[in-house]
Amino acid sequence: MCLLIIRTDGTLWTLDYNEFGEKAVPMKVGSFYEEETKMGDANGDGEINVKDSAMLKRYLAGWDVKMDVKKADLDGDGNITIKDSALLKRYLAGWSVDAIMNP
Numbered sequence: 591m592c593l594l595i596i597r598t599d600g601t602l603w604t605l606d607y608n609e610f611g612e613k614a615v616p617m618k619v620g621s622f623y624e625e626e627t628k629m630g631d632a633n634g635d636g637e638i639n640v641k642d643s644a645m646l647k648r649y650l651a652g653w654d655v656k657m658d659v660k661k662a663d664l665d666g667d668g669n670i671t672i673k674d675s676a677l678l679k680r681y682l683a684g685w686s687v688d689a690i691m692n693p
Contacts, residue, residue: 630678632662643682646675 630638632645646662648655649670662670664677664687680687 629661629664630681632657632678634658634661638678638681640682643675643678646670646678650675 628636628638630642632642632649635641642662645655645657649657649659649662650672659670662674662678664674664681665671667673677687
């Protein structure tokens, strides 16, 4: 079962339940208001951090994750690859990155 939650700030969140009725972590899935796109914000929480890196690694490992693939395509080649993961790690480490990131 999946619930769609609309918060007072206009953001849309999903809340999934597994087959045992246990709640999963809520995930932001959109907004009624236009937002600035932050490349690298794979989980859509408005921040670029290690949570995005972890989600990208899980995606690359074949896990079933809900991820904004457009924001995770950091090199702009239309594919999510290990290169995107490396670019995100470099960004988080404070290194210069040659990508389309615009935080």
